[in-house]
Amino acid sequence: MAEINYIEINAENRSITIPQSEKLLGVENDSKAIRKYFRCPKIVGDGIDLTKSDVHINIQNASNKVSGKDRYNAENLKVSDENVTFEWSPLRKATSHKGTVRFSVCVTEEGTDREWNTTIATLNVLEGEELFTEKEREERGSDFAGILTADATADADSIELGKSAYVNGKKIEGALTSKNEIKAVTKKTELSSTPIIIPNYGQSTMPVLKHTIEVSLADTSKPVLLKGDIKKTIAYDEAGSIYGDAKASDVRVGKTFTSSNGLKVTGTLVVSEVKYGTITGKGMNSQAIETGLSNVSRFIMARKFPSTKGDAGVLSLVYKDGRLSGVSTSSSSMAVVDNYDIGTVAINKGTITYTPKANEKMSALTEGDTYDWIAIGE
Known part of the structure; x- marks a missing residue:
């Protein structure tokens, strides 16, 4: 096969450069006797992709009459790195008169009204002889x-x-194009099942939603052309009620669900989880409580029964918004204490660790006394 010399299209200035060997289109009345090869950037203009567009060669033959105009579909469009290549095999109309044939390349984006054109280039048709004028x-x-x-x-x-x-x-x-959309409407949705094979078990069934869909042309008065690799867009309308009516605020934060429009949505509902239990005080020693929560935002602790030992210590603790406060007693009196007068608390996910203040008996969890606790996580 002879080496292919491409006619080059410049996407920046819209010009067409024709190698010297390719300037001849043929002799008068040639038909499908010659093939021209084009190379063009895959993306032209404002992001127009030639692989998703219709590419045409518009011609004016040497008669210079309106009747001498014609349009050819580009053939064998292929991607080559950042470019595309395509071919044109002119028919008799293009070569029906000797002289200069003017042509340009036209790109129309599928599904839109966007169109991109090159400037005019010329090819030559030589004089020939035909049986009839x-x-x-x-x-x-x-x-x-x-x-x-x-x-x-x-x-x-x-x-x-x-x-x-x-x-x-x-x-x-001809006027038939692929510029007509197909729409699909769900007429009925029902619960059904499909057979499946489970390893080491055998055949079973899996529940599925069965959709009955009506497919039609968006414009029923206009036919549609489906040819080669042309793909059509389907607008799929479905009753949102089959997916439920929950909103993001109804579903726990971090969890996902399907919206009434069939889209994946992440919940925003903050749900508090509560755990409770008892511990026995260890005096001035640090004390850890495993709550079983993934995190702790607040907790309450209270001594279950008054101490019979007459020792100083904590009666109750409240942890909220990063602040610890509570009520303590000395051997002879009761006092409300704050972060300065009481111990410290550390939160590590679901573990609460309380450490009494050094040398401050009022901050201790009285040794041997029982404390009830409630922890809240979000």
């Missing part, structure tokens, strides 16, 4: 075309854009 072909051809296509029923929406056909003697330019 153009006028003779038109006179003779129109008679035969009318006879041969009298029973044809195609219209513009039945023929792909860029293609043409004769119907009842008249040439029809």
Whole structure:
């Protein structure tokens, strides 16, 4: 196979550079006799991706008449690193007149109205010889075309854009494109099951939601073209009630659930968890309480029965918002104490450690006395 010389497209200045070897498009009335190869950046303009777009070659043949305009779909579009390559094989209309053929490349993004174009480039068609002149072909051809296509029923929406056909003697330019969306609506949702194989057990069933879906064209008056690798977008509408009506504020913080729109949502509800128990005082020694919580935000501790020993010590403790306060007694009196007069508390996840203040008997958990505690975690 001969070396391929690419026609290069500059995405910055929109120009087309044609190698000297590629400047000839053909001889008059050539049809599918030559193939041109193009190379272009994959992304052009404002993020338009050629792999997700329709790429066309627009031409004006050397007649310079409006009837000499035509559009070709790019063929064999492939990705090559940061570029794409594609091909064009011109038909007889492009080469029907000797002289200069003007052309440009047009990119239309699928699903939008965005369009990107190059500037004009030119190719040459050399003089040739045909059996009939153009006028003779038109006179003779129109008679035969009318006879041969009298029973044809195609219209513009039945023929792909860029293609043409004769119907009842008249040439029809195609208008059929893939620019029509497909929509899907859930008509019914019900609980069903599907068979599964469980290793070392055998066949069982798994519950599933069975959706009955109606798929239709968004614009029912306009047909849609599905061809090759074209992919269509489906707008899926579903009754949100099947997913429940919980809001983020109804679900515990850190947990997730499916919203009424079928989206994953993380809960924000703060739930307090409470644990309680008893300990026996150890006097001036530090004392740890394993609460069983993942974290502790506050706790309360109270001596269960008055001491019979007459010793000084803590009657009750309250820990909240990082501050410890409580009530203590000396051997002869009772006093309300604060962080300065009492011991210290350390919180390590679900473990509470209370340490009495050195040389301060009023801060001790009276040895041998029973203390009830309640811890709260969020």
